[in-house]
Amino acid sequence: MSDEFKIEVNDWLPGTIGAPETRETTAEISIQVNSFYATEVEDRPARSVRKSVRVSAFMLAYWLASNWWRIRWEPEKRMTKVNFQSIDWGLSHELASSGGGYVWPPITLTSDGYHMSVRCEGREKYADESLSPIRYLNSFSEMIDISSFEAGVSKFIEQVLSRLDARELRDSSLHVLWSEIRTERSKEPLKAKRKLEALLGVDPDEGDELVKGLLEWQNKVGKLAIQEVAAASNSNDVKATLEGMFKAAKSARTSARIADYGRIKSLLADKGSLASGVPWRFGREVASVVREVWGLGRKPIKNRDIAERLNLDGKFLTGVHSDTPMAIGIGGGQEDQLKLLLKRADPNGRRFVLSRLVGDHIGVDTEDHWKPATYSMTARQKFQRAFAAEFLCPSDELYDRYKDDNWDVDDVDEKSLEIGKEFQVSQQVVLNHLVNRDLIDSSLLKSFGVQPAVYSQ
Numbered sequence: 097m098s099d100e101f102k103i104e105v106n107d108w109l110p111g112t113i114g115a116p117e118t119r120e121t122t123a124e125i126s127i128q129v130n131s132f133y134a135t136e137v138e139d140r141p142a143r144s145v146r147k148s149v150r151v152s153a154f155m156l157a158y159w160l161a162s163n164w165w166r167i168r169w170e171p172e173k174r175m176t177k178v179n180f181q182s183i184d185w186g187l188s189h190e191l192a193s194s195g196g197g198y199v200w201p202p203i204t205l206t207s208d209g210y211h212m213s214v215r216c217e218g219r220e221k222y223a224d225e226s227l228s229p230i231r232y233l234n235s236f237s238e239m240i241d242i243s244s245f246e247a248g249v250s251k252f253i254e255q256v257l258s259r260l261d262a263r264e265l266r267d268s269s270l271h272v273l274w275s276e277i278r279t280e281r282s283k284e285p286l287k288a289k290r291k292l293e294a295l296l297g298v299d300p301d302e303g304d305e306l307v308k309g310l311l312e313w314q315n316k317v318g319k320l321a322i323q324e325v326a327a328a329s330n331s332n333d334v335k336a337t338l339e340g341m342f343k344a345a346k347s348a349r350t351s352a353r354i355a356d357y358g359r360i361k362s363l364l365a366d367k368g369s370l371a372s373g374v375p376w377r378f379g380r381e382v383a384s385v386v387r388e389v390w391g392l393g394r395k396p397i398k399n400r401d402i403a404e405r406l407n408l409d410g411k412f413l414t415g416v417h418s419d420t421p422m423a424i425g426i427g428g429g430q431e432d433q434l435k436l437l438l439k440r441a442d443p444n445g446r447r448f449v450l451s452r453l454v455g456d457h458i459g460v461d462t463e464d465h466w467k468p469a470t471y472s473m474t475a476r477q478k479f480q481r482a483f484a485a486e487f488l489c490p491s492d493e494l495y496d497r498y499k500d501d502n503w504d505v506d507d508v509d510e511k512s513l514e515i516g517k518e519f520q521v522s523q524q525v526v527l528n529h530l531v532n533r534d535l536i537d538s539s540l541l542k543s544f545g546v547q548p549a550v551y552s553q
Contacts, residue, residue: 100240101214101248102128103156105255106148114152117270118196120263121154121256127201129238134201134216137230149230151198154270157256159194160249161273165280168246169294171327171473172206172213185297199228205245208475210371212245214238239374295326296334303331313338318464324477328422328470337421341437344420345466350436352406352454356389357432360458363389370460375475376532379482382459386487394493396519402447406454413438413446425453425467434467444520448484455483489519491529498535508536 104126111119126148127134133147160167166188173185187193191203206213218235219228253274260268280286290300292307314322317338329337354360367381387393390405403410417437426435434457440446452469460467460476470477485491494515503511512526519526530536 100130100238100244101212102126103248103252104128105153105252105259108259109150111152114196116263117154117260117265117268118152120265121152121157121259122150123153124148124150125153125156127203129214129216129236129240132216132234132236132238134203134214134232134234134236136233138233140229140231145233149199149201151200152196153252153256153259154268155194155196155198156191156200157253158270158273159191161253161270161277163188164249164277165290165294165300166297167205167212168207168242169209169291170206170297171208171295173297173328173472182297188299199230202232206473207242208375208473208478210242210475211239211374212242214240214245292323292326295323296329296331298331306331306334309335310338316342317466318462320460320462320476321464321466321468324468324470324472324474325422327474328468328472328477340419340421341424341466341468344417344437345424345426345435347417348426348435348437350408350412350438351428352408352412352434352436353430354432354434354454354457355405355407357458360386360389364459370475370479375478376482378459379455379479380486380491382455382479383483383486383490386455386458387490394490397488399447402450412436413443413450422471423449423453423469425457425469427457427463427465427467444516444522447488447520448522448525451484451487452480455487456480459483485521485525485529489515489521489525489529491533494526494529495533495535498530501535503536505540508540 106124106126109122109124111122113119125135135149136145136147137149138145170185170188189205191205192200194200202217202219204213204215204217206215215237216232216234218233219231253270257271257274260266260270280290288311289307292310293300293303296303296306298306310322310326322338325337325341326334363385364382367385368378370378390401392401399413400410402408403412406412417439418441420437420439423439424437426437428434434453436450436453438446438449440449449469453467456467456469456476456479459479469480498511501507508527508530512523512530515526516523527536527541531538531541
């Protein structure tokens with residue numbers, strides 16, 4: 097586990113330009129993620145390939161330390177209504193923003209809370225040589241354990257600090273910054289504050305009053321709930337989001353009582369947890385257990401099937417709270433009770449969100465009053481989406497049906513629409529299942545304007 101992410105100084109080199117910290121830490125550095133080298137390059141002038149690059153270790157270490165908390169906790173927010181990352185987000189997560197005139201590896205670092213996604217996008221083969229003397233060769237996307245990432249970064253920064261000490265540069269800005277981070281990591285109140293700031297997308301101490309307000313909200317709705325709302329919001333709208341949800345929650349009337357709740361929980365006891373496994377895999381496992389206990393097999397689930405097992409009347413999917421900023425489940429007086437606040441207007445969307453909330457209540461152990469379903473890409477939201485997709489449309493069924501088929505683009509379009517209609521899910525759910533089970537190539541998703549599902553990693 098500890099070797100999943102490594103930054104290694106292969107050799108210290110003589111530096112000729114820049115501040116003393118930069119000159120004295122010029123080095124051949126390699127970055128390895130599992131079996132991939134993000135630093136494997138074609139050296140065009142030398143006409144050779146090597147697995148390391150010549151850069152300033154100080155600048156790399158300082159960038160990692162400066163963005164430590166946001167890299168550690170801030171998720172991607174591609175699934176928000178604006179559907180793109182902000183420039184500020186890129187500066188804190190894309191290694192190319194380290195600056196200094198170096199050609200840095202094209203790495204993007206994103207946390208879901210329990211895992212770190214390391215995405216590397218190598219240069220095009222025929223890129224203009226005049227633009228750069230080196231060309232990064234590898235493209236990959238790897239999900240690693242967060243502890244491995246923390247250990248790899250910490251070891252590298254400590255190595256750079258030792259180099260600075262040896263060169264009698266003991267009071268550098270990196271020394272000061274890393275000392276502060278070590279203190280913050282060791283003190284729970286400071287660590288909790290930094291986490292909330294990062295989830296909101298602000299740098300340390302930028303939103304003191306806002307964070308103070310969020311900590312007060314925790315007493316009303318729960319610590320983990322506030323973190324999920326923060327991850328799906330930003331510093332400008334989180335207060336309005338919480339107030340809107342609180343107002344809408346008072347009008348929630350749809351109250352479910354989950355059948356066989358105790359039996360389901362006992363069967364899940366040895367299945368791990370959100371913290372111990374990959375979110376999409378845990379979502380599939382929980383969905384399979386629920387289907388088994390409820391006697392649903394692999395067949396399409398009708399609305400009456402859901403209503404019976406949640407002890408709801410037949411009109412439960414007609415209640416839409418369009419005024420709530422996001423859908424939430426609200427814990428009841430008993431463990432198996434859950435009030436439902438649905439937002440989606442289309443019937444299939446409401447079924448999907450309802451399933452997310454039920455899956456969250458079953459699979460995520462928390463005493464929080466609120467259980468939000470958001471557009472963020474935290475591990476919990478990935479789990480919710482994976483559960484809902486598997487619960488409503490089992491991917492094993494699709495695999496057994498179509499494992500021997502070869503489809504072109506027109507076949508995929510027609511078949512995925514048919515499957516979606518049969519299981520009452522969106523075409524995107526079906527397409528993601530087909531890709532995740534290797535029934536179609538992921539490149540086909542572009543033909544439909546679909547991004548790979550966040551539960552596919």
